[in-house]
Amino acid sequence: MTFLRRPTWFAVALTVVGVLVFVRLGVWQLDRAGEKDELLRRFAASAAAGVEDFGMIAETPPVDRYPRLDLRGTFVPGHVYLLDDQTHAGQVGVHAYAPFAPDGKSRWLLVDLGFLPKERGANPRLPPLPTGETRVRGLYVPPPGVGIRMGGNPLPAQQGAEKSMVYVDLGEIGVDLARSLYPRVLLLDPDPATLYARDWTPGFMPPARHRAYAFQWFTFAFAALVIFVLLHRKRR
Known part of the structure; x- marks a missing residue:
């Protein structure tokens, strides 16, 4: 029973x-x-990890690791992209991205310059980009995740040298630049001489x-x- x-x-x-x-x-x-x-x-x-050859991994980066790169080239003037609503050490601010033209390459590489806090709720004043031949070193990683794209990205409707975005879309940025971008971004190594905070430990x-x-x-x-x-x- x-x-x-x-x-x-x-x-x-x-x-x-x-x-x-x-x-x-x-x-x-x-x-x-x-x-x-x-x-x-x-x-x-x-x-x-040691430095890897960018030419071997630029188009098809390995899915199981983030290669370390050491490149020479020039930053493209007149274009900076600010990823809004970012946080670091309890502060609200932006991550600044700039296009970089590696020597001998036809495509450009989007470089994450680092984090800057907002100034009284407004976007910070950005340090000038290096001019002329520049050496950049860092990690070649996928762009930050997008999540749910509610309301769309304001990037396509903006004018001027500095443009804000709520997510990193390499396709949209490439259209804005009229130049194809590599499928990953470069996280620059920390530098005590810069105002940018570059603590790449994932904050999740x-x-x-x-x-x-x-x-x-x-x-x-x-x-x-x-x-x-x-x-x-x-x-x-």
Whole structure:
């Protein structure tokens, strides 16, 4: 003889859907934790890696690492792109990007100059770009993630040398420059002589917190099963 009363189809469906949703959310959080672990590993490995030949990886960069580059060329004058609503050390500001023309290459490379805090809510005054032959060193990484593009990017409608953007779209920037860009951006090495902050440690939710959220979702799934049993248990 079973110890449970016969449940309604609605109760069964609600419990099954709830358990599946909670389990799926828990698995998703575990996947996110794995992605963050991999990203941290790549940054740590790149910090001690040697310089690679840009010509070998420029068009098809390796998916499993962030190559270190040492390039010569010139910054393209008259074009700076400000990624708005960025944070660093508790300050709100922008990341400044500038196009760079490597010697002997037909395409341009977008360079992340670093972070500058806003000045009384307004965009900061940018230090002038180096002129003439310039040497740049840093990590060749994918552009920052976009997320949900709500409202579109204001970049295409702007004029002038400095333009703001809410996400980095290499296609849009390439159209604005009338020049094709390489598929990744260059994170410049830290330089004590510059005003830009270049702390490239990823500022995202740590993997341990994702795993804690996963445990929470799995707990909800178990709780849904316990509640189902308690509600349908036969009483003496």
